[in-house]
Amino acid sequence: MSEVRPATLAAGLPRVGEYFGKILPTLRWPVLFAGSETEGSLAAWFYRLDSWAWLLFETANMAALATLMGAGAALLLAFPAARNLGAGMLARQLARRGLEAMRTVPEIVFALILVWAFGVGPLAGILAIALHTAGTLGKLFAEAIENAGTGAWDGVRAAGGSWAQACRFAVLPQVAPNLLSYALLRFEINLRAASVIGFVGGGGIGEELYTVIAQNYYEEISAIVLLILLCVAAIDLLSERLRHRLIGAPR
Amino acid sequence: MLELRGLTRRFGTVVAVDAVSLAVPAGQMLGIIGRSGAGKSTLLRLVNRLVEPSAGQVLHDGVDVTALHGRALRGWRRDCAMVFQQFNLVQRLDVLTNALLGRLAYQHGLRRARVLLTGGFPAAERARALAMLNRFGLLAVALQRAETLSGGQQQRVALCRALLQAPRLILADEPIASLDPANARLVMQALREANRAEGISVLVNLHHLETARAYCDRIVAMQAGRVVFDGAPSELDAARLRAIYGLTEAELAAEAEAAAARPAMA
Numbered sequence: 148m149s150e151v152r153p154a155t156l157a158a159g160l161p162r163v164g165e166y167f168g169k170i171l172p173t174l175r176w177p178v179l180f181a182g183s184e185t186e187g188s189l190a191a192w193f194y195r196l197d198s199w200a201w202l203l204f205e206t207a208n209m210a211a212l213a214t215l216m217g218a219g220a221a222l223l224l225a226f227p228a229a230r231n232l233g234a235g236m237l238a239r240q241l242a243r244r245g246l247e248a249m250r251t252v253p254e255i256v257f258a259l260i261l262v263w264a265f266g267v268g269p270l271a272g273i274l275a276i277a278l279h280t281a282g283t284l285g286k287l288f289a290e291a292i293e294n295a296g297t298g299a300w301d302g303v304r305a306a307g308g309s310w311a312q313a314c315r316f317a318v319l320p321q322v323a324p325n326l327l328s329y330a331l332l333r334f335e336i337n338l339r340a341a342s343v344i345g346f347v348g349g350g351g352i353g354e355e356l357y358t359v360i361a362q363n364y365y366e367e368i369s370a371i372v373l374l375i376l377l378c379v380a381a382i383d384l385l386s387e388r389l390r391h392r393l394i395g396a397p398r
Numbered sequence: 399m400l401e402l403r404g405l406t407r408r409f410g411t412v413v414a415v416d417a418v419s420l421a422v423p424a425g426q427m428l429g430i431i432g433r434s435g436a437g438k439s440t441l442l443r444l445v446n447r448l449v450e451p452s453a454g455q456v457l458h459d460g461v462d463v464t465a466l467h468g469r470a471l472r473g474w475r476r477d478c479a480m481v482f483q484q485f486n487l488v489q490r491l492d493v494l495t496n497a498l499l500g501r502l503a504y505q506h507g508l509r510r511a512r513v514l515l516t517g518g519f520p521a522a523e524r525a526r527a528l529a530m531l532n533r534f535g536l537l538a539v540a541l542q543r544a545e546t547l548s549g550g551q552q553q554r555v556a557l558c559r560a561l562l563q564a565p566r567l568i569l570a571d572e573p574i575a576s577l578d579p580a581n582a583r584l585v586m587q588a589l590r591e592a593n594r595a596e597g598i599s600v601l602v603n604l605h606h607l608e609t610a611r612a613y614c615d616r617i618v619a620m621q622a623g624r625v626v627f628d629g630a631p632s633e634l635d636a637a638r639l640r641a642i643y644g645l646t647e648a649e650l651a652a653e654a655e656a657a658a659a660r661p662a663m664a
Contacts, residue, residue, distance in 0.1 A: 299486060307563065321489065
């Protein structure tokens with residue numbers, strides 16, 4: 148805390164603005180829609196749109212795959228982790244502590260370890276995000292399960308159903324819309340995470356962003372950030388619609 | 399023959415079921431009456447081990463049910479089907495699958511794994527369940543979600559689930575307390591029919607003495623976890639009732655009505 152000095156803050160703040168000023172493109176109205184060869188046109192600003200779009204697509208793929216894998220693992224761990232289903236003490240402790248460990252370690256740390264293990268590329272990024280996703284979603288899933296009523300559970304158990312069968316038939320159908328909604332929300336978050344994870348060699352648009360930041364290609368920074376923003380906003384809108392339809396489904 | 403020996407269950411300092419000893423011969427229809435909180439529900443849940451006893455034993459044909467674990471316990475639960483006051487269906491599953499849940503314990507090996515993974519049952523089982531639903535006039539709603547059904551329909555689905563277990567014993571916990579008179583009669587008649595035609599023993603908790611008299615071979619009255627009367631319906635006359643509860647039958651019924659109107663935690 149002692150490092151925070153008002154004087155430093157006052158001196159540094161204008162420089163933040165200065166940076167933003169630097170990365171903004173110099174657009175000129177008369178040639179705004181000219182070809183990419185013309186200085187000051189939109190096409191020149193986004194002169195590498197084709198490769199960026201591809202990288203962005205790769206990032207979205209990473210996020211989707213990581214969300215899928217993470218949600219799958221979370222689903223398996225959430226049932227033993229839920230307090231109300233009477234899983235064995237050992238299984239519950241293992242599941243709960245495991246989920247805690249997975250969500251406490253930041254994605255970027257997982258990514259650093261995994262890049263060292265699997266090499267630079269999307270695989271490390273996907274696994275890192277999937278691990279963190281499993282931790283956070285697992286806790287949310289377990290809480291959703293704990294809020295489900297016990298009536299159906301008793302019904303299946305009293306009919307001679309096993310613990311796994313009761314999870315599958317009594318609990319899963321009741322909580323499925325909730326779980327899907329959580330997973331979709333996580334997909335949005337993971338898209339942001341996948342953009343950043345490229346900084347440490349996790350592949351996707353993040354790697355490109357890191358390169359242009361490191362080499363001070365100012366206009367390209369703003370172009371890429373703008374693209375990521377648009378992409379996140381689009382998925383935000385889409386998944387919000389989907390989630391509302393899931394939760395408020397007409398019966 | 400089902401035998402309870404000194405069956406006791408304590409919840410903290412409250413003794414819900416207090417040293418109950420009963421012998422129920424196979425094929426008997428036994429009505430259990432008592433005010434709410436008398437321990438009727440806990441007694442039934444002790445029999446199929448949804449609640450573990452604090453002391454005492456449950457024996458069925460000489461087998462100590464209270465000592466069963468794992469697969470053997472599931473086998474016992476399959477053999478003694480349970481019908482609940484609140485039906486305990488899976489609300490978001492369709493009626494057919496709800497009925498098929500009574501067949502879960504019959505799926506073994508690879509088929510069991512497939513049922514678990516896909517959630518779908520083999521064709522023969524579905525046909526069997528549909529025949530049962532048809533018997534209870536539920537064929538038309540077989541593919542609807544359980545939550546779209548009325549209480550009476552839901553209890554009939556629960557009965558289908560119970561009968562599909564091919565049980566030797568049915569435990570019915572206030573099965574008609576949440577139903578209108580017509581559905582109540584239908585459910586009681588179905589229990590009676592299962593008892594008469596298939597020789598299934600039935601233990602049914604009731605709060606109307608009148609219903610117990612109409613359908614049961616034998617009546618057990620409970621008060622504060624203890625059995626205070628055990629005999630033929632004809633023996634439980636007004637004088638006997640007053641001696642046990644200090645109430646007339648009408649007063650007892652009115653009290654039970656009021657208790658049933660509240661969301662049940664009997």
